Structure formats: C-alpha cells, structure tokens
Amino acid sequence: xxxxxxxxxxxxxxxxxxxxxxxxxxxxxxxxxxxxxxxxxxxxxxxxxxxxxxxxxxxxxxxxxxxxxxxxxxxxxxxxxxxxxxxxxxxxxxxxxxxxxxxxxxxxxxxxxxxxxxxxxxxxxxxxxxxxxxxxxxxxxxxxxxxxxxxxxxxxxxxxxxxxxxxxxxxxxxxxxxxxxxxxxxxxxxxxxxxxxxxxxxxxxxxxxxxxxxxxxxxxxxxxxxxxxxxxxxxxxxxxxxxxxxxxxxxxxxxxxxxxxxxxxxxxxxxxxxxxxxxxxxxxxxxxxxxxxxxxxxxxxxxxxxxxxxxxxxx
Numbered sequence: 001x002x003x004x005x006x007x008x009x010x011x012x013x014x015x016x017x018x019x020x021x022x023x024x025x026x027x028x029x030x031x032x033x034x035x036x037x038x039x040x041x042x043x044x045x046x047x048x049x050x051x052x053x054x055x056x057x058x059x060x061x062x063x064x065x066x067x068x069x070x071x072x073x074x075x076x077x078x079x080x081x082x083x084x085x086x087x088x089x090x091x092x093x094x095x096x097x098x099x100x101x102x103x104x105x106x107x108x109x110x111x112x113x114x115x116x117x118x119x120x121x122x123x124x125x126x127x128x129x130x131x132x133x134x135x136x137x138x139x140x141x142x143x144x145x146x147x148x149x150x151x152x153x154x155x156x157x158x159x160x161x162x163x164x165x166x167x168x169x170x171x172x173x174x175x176x177x178x179x180x181x182x183x184x185x186x187x188x189x190x191x192x193x194x195x196x197x198x199x200x201x202x203x204x205x206x207x208x209x210x211x212x213x214x215x216x217x218x219x220x221x222x223x224x225x226x227x228x229x230x231x232x233x234x235x236x237x238x239x240x241x242x243x244x245x246x247x248x249x250x251x252x253x254x255x256x257x258x259x260x261x262x263x264x265x266x267x268x269x270x271x272x273x274x275x276x277x278x279x280x281x282x283x284x285x286x287x288x289x290x291x292x293x294x295x296x297x298x299x300x301x302x303x304x305x306x307x308x309x310x311x312x313x314x315x
Contacts, residue, residue: 024312024313025242025312025313026310026311026312027236027237027238027310027311027312028236028237028308028309028310028311029234029235029236029237029308029309029310029311030234030235030236030306030307030308030309031232031233031234031235031303031304031305031306031307031309032232032233032234032235032305032306033207033227033231033232033233033305034228034231034232034233035207035225035226035227035231036201036202036204036225036226036227036228036231037222037224037225037226038063038064038198038200038201038222038223038224038225038226039198039217039219039220039221039222039223040066040195040196040198040217040219040220040221040223041195041219041220042066042192042195042196042219043216043217043218043219044066044067044068044196044216044217045066045067045214045215045216045217046064046065046066046067046211046212046213046214046215046216046217046223047064047065047066047067047068047213048064048065048213049063049064049209049211049212049213049223049224050062050063050064050065051063051064051206051209051224052206052209053206053207053208053209054205054206055205055206056203056204056205056206057200057203057204057205057206057226058200058203059199059200059201059202059203060199060200061199061200062197062198062199062200063198063199063200063223063224064198064223064224065196065197065198066196066197066198066217067196068193068196071189071192071193071196072193074189074192074193075186075189075190075192075193077189078182078185078186078188078189078190079186079189081182081185081186082179082182082183082185082186084182085175085178085179085181085182085183086179088175088178088179089172089175089176089178089179104156104159104160105160107156108153108156108157108160111149111152111153111155111156112153114149114152115146115149115150115152115153117149118142118145118146118148118149118150119146119149121142121145121146122139122142122143122145122146124142125138125139125142125143126139198223198224200226201226202226202228203228203229204226204227204228204229204231205226205227206224206225206226207225207226207227208224208225209223209224210222210223210224210225211223227305232303232305233265233268234252234254234265234309234311236309236311240274243270246267246270247267248267248268248270249266249267249268250266250267250313251264251265251266251313251314252264252265252266252267252311252312252313252314253311253312253313253314254309254310254311255309255310255312256303256307256308256309256310257308259303259307259309263303264314265311
C-alpha cells in the first residue's frame with residue numbers, strides 16, 4: 001500500500017510540477033547603492049568639470065574646480081601682510097639700519113672734534129686769565145662752549161647706544177603677535193584657495209554629474225556622485241516568523257532577470273524596528289511590467305542599483 005502511494009505521488013508530480021516538493025522560501029527585494037558625494041565647502045561658480053558620467057576615477061583624481069580669483073587675491077594680500085610683519089619684527093629685533101648708525105657716528109665724531117677744540121680754548125683762556133691778559137667774560141664764554149660741546153658728545157653717544165639696541169620687549173611682543181596673526185590669515189587664505197579644487201574622496205565610477213560648468217553651486221551641494229567598488233547591497237524584507245532564522249554573516253543566493261548565475265550576498269544589517277509594508281514590493285509576476293531608465297553603461301558590474309532581485313538561502 002505504501003509503495004502504491006509513493007508511485008501515485010510520483011506520477012502526480014510528473015503531471016503537476018512542484019507537487020510533493022516544498023519550494024525553498026525566497027524573498028523579493030532590490031539592489032541599492034551607497035554613493036559617495038563630492039561637494040564644495042564654499043559656494044561659487046563652477047569653472048571646470050574634469051569628469052563625465054561613466055568615467056572611472058581613483059582617490060585623489062581631480063573632479064572639478066570653482067572659480068578662485070577672489071581667493072587668489074586674498075591669499076596675495078595675506079602673504080604681503082606676512083612679509084610686512086616679518087620686516088617690522090626684524091627691524092625691532094636688530095636695531096636701526098647701518099646707514100642710520102653711520103649718520104649718528106659721523107655726528108658724534110664732529111661733536112668730539114668740537115669738544116676737543118673747546119677744551120683747548122678753555123685751557124688757553126685759563127692761563128691768559130691768570131696772567132691778566134683776558135677778561136672774565138672771555139673765560140666764562142670758553143668754559144660755556146666746552147660744557148655745551150661735552151653735552152653734545154654725551155647726547156650723541158647715548159643716541160648711538162639706543163640705535164644699536166633692539167626695541168623694547170613689549171614692542172617685540174606686539175610685532176610677534178602681528179606676525180602670528182598675519183601668518184594665520186595667510187594659512188586660511190591658502191586653505192580657502194585649496195578648497196576650490198575638489199578631488200575624488202574614493203575610487204569608483206562617476207555615477208552622476210549634477211551641474212555644468214558656469215553654474216553656481218552652494219556650499220555642501222553635491223556636484224558629482226561616485227559609486228565605489230563593492231558599494232552595492234541587497235535590501236529585502238522577511239516576515240516576522242522568519243526573522244529569527246537569519247543571522248549576521250549568513251550567505252544568501254541572489255538571482256534576478258537577465259543576471260548571471262552564482263550571485264551571492266552576506267547579511268550585514270538587521271533593522272530593529274519593523275516596517276509593516278515595504279516601501280516597494282516587487283513580485284516575480286509584476287517584475288516584467290517594470291521599466292527602468294538607464295543613463296550610463298556599467299563597467300563590468302553584475303547588477304544595477306535599483307535592480308529587483310530574489311533572495312534565498314544558499315543550499
């Protein structure tokens with residue numbers, strides 16, 4: 001009797017495919033891409049765009065540039081202020097220039113010669129006054145001339161000493177602070193200029209270029225999107241009763257219409273909160289009615305972002 005039932009089930013299975021066999025559970029989903037977006041940190045008009053949709057780039061490759069005339073001018077002004085601050089600090093720390101010192105030294109030499117002459121005249125007047133040959137007024141006049149000459153020498157000696165000394169510490173501190181501030185402004189201006197050139201943050205394929213050269217871009221607005229290698233993931237939905245049967249790292253078989261066989265994926269994320277209805281439901285019956293806009297040729301990738309897929313456990 002058991003043999004007859006087995007024979008009957010086999011016969012029915014030949015007539016009705018799938019009778020007597022349990023189809024492994026499968027789940028419908030779609031492919032999603034994790035894009036990397038390149039955007040400027042400051043606003044401005046686009047000067048050049050160096051890539052096109054479908055191009056392959058490496059990390060660090062030039063993507064686009066913004067116009068930078070204003071940033072160049074600001075940098076030049078900041079560098080000029082740095083040069084002026086450096087010159088001012090050097091002048092305070094090294095004293096007067098050599099030409100200025102030469103003038104003071106020449107004046108001092110003349111004053112010393114005048115003092116020597118005044119000393120001779122005063123000495124001669126003292127002797128003549130003692131002999132009664134000159135009046136008191138002449139002696140007083142020569143002594144006053146000598147005192148004036150001596151004072152002039154002392155003044156020029158002090159002036160030369162001051163000219164050879166650096167500025168006071170407070171002035172040097174102020175000059176150093178001005179130089180530091182000017183250098184900081186120059187560094188910021190240089191960084192602002194560098195920010196006008198945007199390079200690829202990651203290697204991959206240029207997916208979209210959202211602007212054309214000449215258009216004005218706001219700060220933080222994506223200009224180029226990049227699809228890095230290995231940035232595709234499959235999103236699918238399972239019922240609550242089947243959730244516990246999956247675990248992180250589980251291998252899944254992935255299939256889709258027109259796709260090569262042998263595709264697989266690994267579970268990398270579990271949502272903590274349930275979604276009562278998936279945002280898009282793809283069934284194998286309705287899949288043939290769907291159509292997708294294709295704007296670029298894939299460079300050897302096996303799946304398209306947005307591709308409906310069927311997921312099941314690998315045998």
